Amino acid sequence: MILGVASGKGGTGKTTVSLNLACVLGSDVRLLDCDVEEPNCHLFLKGIARENETVAIPVPEVDESLCDGCGECGRFCEYHAIVSFGTKPLVFPEMCHGCGGCAKGCPRKAIHEVDKRIGVVETVQAGNITLIQGRMDVGVAMAPPLIRAVKARLQNGLPAILDAPPGTSCPVIATLRGTDFVLLVTEPTPFGLHDLKLAVDMVRELGIPFGVVVNRVGIGDDRVHVFCRQEGIPILLEIPEDRRIAEAYSKGSLIVEALPEYRGLFRSLIEKTMNLKNAEGF
Ligand code: SF4
Ligand code: SF4
Numbered sequence: 001m002i003l004g005v006a007s008g009k010g011g012t013g014k015t016t017v018s019l020n021l022a023c024v025l026g027s028d029v030r031l032l033d034c035d036v037e038e039p040n041c042h043l044f045l046k047g048i049a050r051e052n053e054t055v056a057i058p059v060p061e062v063d064e065s066l067c068d069g070c071g072e073c074g075r076f077c078e079y080h081a082i083v084s085f086g087t088k089p090l091v092f093p094e095m096c097h098g099c100g101g102c103a104k105g106c107p108r109k110a111i112h113e114v115d116k117r118i119g120v121v122e123t124v125q126a127g128n129i130t131l132i133q134g135r136m137d138v139g140v141a142m143a144p145p146l147i148r149a150v151k152a153r154l155q156n157g158l159p160a161i162l163d164a165p166p167g168t169s170c171p172v173i174a175t176l177r178g179t180d181f182v183l184l185v186t187e188p189t190p191f192g193l194h195d196l197k198l199a200v201d202m203v204r205e206l207g208i209p210f211g212v213v214v215n216r217v218g219i220g221d222d223r224v225h226v227f228c229r230q231e232g233i234p235i236l237l238e239i240p241e242d243r244r245i246a247e248a249y250s251k252g253s254l255i256v257e258a259l260p261e262y263r264g265l266f267r268s269l270i271e272k273t274m275n276l277k278n279a280e281g282f
Helices: 014-026 072-074 101-105 142-152 170-176 189-207 224-229 245-250 261-280
Strands: 001-006 029-033 046-060 111-126 131-135 160-163 181-186 210-217 235-240
Touching: 001 014, 001 101, 001 170, 014 029, 014 181, 014 210, 014 235, 014 261, 029 142, 046 142, 072 101, 101 111, 111 142, 131 142, 142 170, 170 189, 181 189, 181 261, 189 210, 189 224, 210 224, 210 261, 235 261
Parallel strands: 001 160, 001 181, 029 131, 029 160, 181 210, 210 235
Antiparallel strands: 046 111, 111 131
């Protein structure tokens, strides 16, 4: 099963849930850190670096001697990464998604593609966990192609946990597309509820089954619980507000290692998710 872990906002405990789940799974698992702007799963895993691969996307380069300034490339590009005002086009590589459409559509074959580096994919082995993380280069704003490169390292038949970037924008959708089930992590606060609603709308739009994890239960109020009950959304795990969890986190320790009494809680999350999987046949 490919499990996505997402959250409408940052700082809710999404990475904590991903890491601790991977740790208690008890079998080989791929943990994909798709938060390529700020990957942080590696801070909690002591492993051996295995691979480090550069990722690049093809961006257009125009041969002025062949171009007649027809403007077809600029009209095609929905990202405005290539524009033409009846002259040789201007290319803005930082806005290019590397789709290759402008080169294919150029009637004069005046466009060829050159590689533009956007980041790296790093692989770390930590026991039964294979951590694969994308790390975007400074100044690059194109996360989805790097996320797709991370996801290309999924292995058929092996369970995987995908730690999504925070929010509900394109990088999150690029992460969650193709997953079997999504855990939405939230906190029982008005802000948590607001962002949970956005995240629920997103996964419903994507048509992926999902459940909720409520972190820091004991702070805030019960509006997240009321909302989930009204919407028929299962709450699969409640992590209590516990100062010792924050202390473990600040030391770079996993909850289930620092506080073994929590192992059962995370194991129960796996069981509940698998039961839903079997019940819904996905
Ligand atoms: S489509 Fe080709 S020929 Fe037309 S403006 Fe673009 S590069 Fe030049
Ligand atoms: S490769 Fe695609 S995104 Fe990039 S400039 Fe050409 S049409 Fe636009």
